Amino acid sequence: MTDLSYLDGNAAAGLLSEVFAADITTAIGRCANCGDEAVVARARVYVDEHGLVVRCSVCGDVIAVAAERAGRLCLDLRGLAWLEFPVE
Numbered sequence: 207m208t209d210l211s212y213l214d215g216n217a218a219a220g221l222l223s224e225v226f227a228a229d230i231t232t233a234i235g236r237c238a239n240c241g242d243e244a245v246v247a248r249a250r251v252y253v254d255e256h257g258l259v260v261r262c263s264v265c266g267d268v269i270a271v272a273a274e275r276a277g278r279l280c281l282d283l284r285g286l287a288w289l290e291f292p293v294e
């Protein structure tokens with residue numbers, strides 16, 4: 207990529223709205239730790255009053271954390287190398 211011009215984050219709104227509207231249960235993710243590629247529905251989910259932790263079904267590493275506090279949702283996906291799902 208040679209063009210160094212860029213847009214602000216608002217330009218990503220359309221595509222990212224598809225990410226957050228997708229059916230995550232059919233999404234396929236790659237564990238950043240062990241490289242396993244599986245549908246998210248196969249992961250192990252632990253829920254408590256603060257939110258949830260999603261762990262890889264193969265190695266047990268954390269692949270995602272979601273927590274809600276003060277009316278805001280915080281999502282940490284650093285345990286996923288990538289996440290893929292169908293879009294319309």
Ligand SMILES: [Zn+2]
Nearest residue numbers: 237240262265
């Ligand atoms: Zn793993």
